[in-house]
Amino acid sequence: MPHILALDEQVSLAEALVTAGADIIQTEGGTSSQPTHPGTLGLIEKAAPTLAAAHAISRAVSVPVLCASGLSDVTAPMAIAAGAAGVGVGSAVNRLDNSLAMIAVVRQLAESLQRVQVSAVAQ
16 A cells, blocks of 8 residues: 555555455555654654554455554554554565574564464453
8 A cells, every 4th residue: 555645545545456356455654754753652653654554444444454664573563453464574674684683573573463462362
């Protein structure tokens, strides 16, 4: 979903794509955000556009929504809470220069998502 569109336009486009036969929609937006705070708040600011899109689009369409762009181990669980069926984290891994660092990031992301699943089951 092009993050350069207004949120209501993204929803309309997602609905049209599903009508045309799309079986999954992916949100974007992390590159359009300019966080002003460091640390956790900055990570949330960076992911805000794609989280908002995942929330709005997942409520408007009947297909799974993949939330991607600007996500981290802090915000990946927020994507699931917003309605995403899954997360995409290409640049979080691809920007790293060695396999060990890539594995560490993927493990952090997986653990953050597992904690959310355990919490949901416990409630």
